[in-house]
Amino acid sequence: MSELVDIVDSLENKISKLLHQLALLQDTNLKLEGELAAVKNEHEVTLASVEEWQDKYNSLKLASTILGSDTNKTEAKLKINTLIRELDHCIVQLSE
Numbered sequence: 342m343s344e345l346v347d348i349v350d351s352l353e354n355k356i357s358k359l360l361h362q363l364a365l366l367q368d369t370n371l372k373l374e375g376e377l378a379a380v381k382n383e384h385e386v387t388l389a390s391v392e393e394w395q396d397k398y399n400s401l402k403l404a405s406t407i408l409g410s411d412t413n414k415t416e417a418k419l420k421i422n423t424l425i426r427e428l429d430h431c432i433v434q435l436s437e
Contacts, residue, residue: 406417 403420404415406414
Protein backbone atom coordinates (compact mmCIF):
# COMPACT_ATOMS: atom_id res chain seq x y z
CA MET A 342 0.00 0.00 0.00
CA SER A 343 2.89 2.33 0.77
CA GLU A 344 4.28 1.73 -2.70
CA LEU A 345 0.97 2.68 -4.26
CA VAL A 346 0.91 5.97 -2.31
CA ASP A 347 4.48 6.70 -3.41
CA ILE A 348 3.57 6.04 -7.03
CA VAL A 349 0.51 8.32 -6.80
CA ASP A 350 2.60 11.07 -5.17
CA SER A 351 5.23 10.71 -7.85
CA LEU A 352 2.57 10.95 -10.57
CA GLU A 353 1.04 14.01 -8.91
CA ASN A 354 4.46 15.70 -8.80
CA LYS A 355 5.15 14.88 -12.44
CA ILE A 356 1.70 16.11 -13.51
CA SER A 357 2.17 19.29 -11.50
CA LYS A 358 5.55 19.90 -13.17
CA LEU A 359 4.07 19.21 -16.60
CA LEU A 360 1.17 21.60 -15.99
CA HIS A 361 3.59 24.28 -14.84
CA GLN A 362 5.74 23.71 -17.92
CA LEU A 363 2.61 23.85 -20.11
CA ALA A 364 1.64 27.20 -18.60
CA LEU A 365 5.14 28.57 -19.22
CA LEU A 366 5.09 27.37 -22.81
CA GLN A 367 1.65 28.90 -23.38
CA ASP A 368 2.88 32.24 -22.03
CA THR A 369 5.94 32.05 -24.28
CA ASN A 370 3.74 31.15 -27.23
CA LEU A 371 1.49 34.17 -26.63
CA LYS A 372 4.52 36.42 -26.38
CA LEU A 373 5.97 35.04 -29.62
CA GLU A 374 2.63 35.41 -31.41
CA GLY A 375 2.56 39.07 -30.36
CA GLU A 376 6.10 39.60 -31.61
CA LEU A 377 5.22 37.88 -34.89
CA ALA A 378 2.19 40.13 -35.37
CA ALA A 379 4.34 43.20 -34.69
CA VAL A 380 6.99 42.07 -37.18
CA LYS A 381 4.34 41.31 -39.82
CA ASN A 382 2.86 44.77 -39.32
CA GLU A 383 6.29 46.38 -39.58
CA HIS A 384 6.96 44.36 -42.75
CA GLU A 385 3.69 45.55 -44.33
CA VAL A 386 4.53 49.16 -43.47
CA THR A 387 7.99 48.74 -44.99
CA LEU A 388 6.56 47.20 -48.16
CA ALA A 389 4.08 50.06 -48.48
CA SER A 390 6.90 52.56 -48.04
CA VAL A 391 9.04 50.82 -50.65
CA GLU A 392 6.13 50.81 -53.09
CA GLU A 393 5.48 54.49 -52.45
CA TRP A 394 9.13 55.37 -53.05
CA GLN A 395 9.18 53.22 -56.18
CA ASP A 396 6.17 55.14 -57.54
CA LYS A 397 7.83 58.45 -56.71
CA TYR A 398 11.02 57.32 -58.42
CA ASN A 399 9.13 56.26 -61.54
CA SER A 400 7.24 59.56 -61.62
CA LEU A 401 10.43 61.53 -61.23
CA LYS A 402 12.13 59.51 -63.93
CA LEU A 403 9.22 60.08 -66.31
CA ALA A 404 9.10 63.80 -65.50
CA SER A 405 12.82 64.20 -66.12
CA THR A 406 12.48 62.36 -69.43
CA ILE A 407 9.57 64.51 -70.55
CA LEU A 408 11.45 67.68 -69.61
CA GLY A 409 14.11 66.91 -72.15
CA SER A 410 16.47 64.33 -70.80
CA ASP A 411 17.87 62.42 -73.76
CA THR A 412 18.65 59.27 -71.80
CA ASN A 413 15.13 57.86 -71.50
CA LYS A 414 13.11 59.22 -74.41
CA THR A 415 12.14 55.78 -75.62
CA GLU A 416 11.03 54.82 -72.15
CA ALA A 417 8.97 58.00 -71.87
CA LYS A 418 7.26 57.30 -75.19
CA LEU A 419 6.44 53.77 -74.04
CA LYS A 420 5.04 55.05 -70.78
CA ILE A 421 2.90 57.64 -72.55
CA ASN A 422 1.62 54.98 -74.94
CA THR A 423 0.76 52.75 -71.99
CA LEU A 424 -1.11 55.58 -70.30
CA ILE A 425 -3.03 56.30 -73.51
CA ARG A 426 -3.99 52.62 -73.82
CA GLU A 427 -5.17 52.60 -70.21
CA LEU A 428 -7.27 55.70 -70.86
CA ASP A 429 -8.74 54.15 -74.00
CA HIS A 430 -9.61 51.04 -72.01
CA CYS A 431 -11.34 53.14 -69.34
CA ILE A 432 -13.29 55.04 -71.98
CA VAL A 433 -14.44 51.77 -73.56
CA GLN A 434 -15.58 50.47 -70.17
CA LEU A 435 -17.49 53.68 -69.46
CA SER A 436 -19.25 53.60 -72.82
CA GLU A 437 -20.47 50.02 -72.35
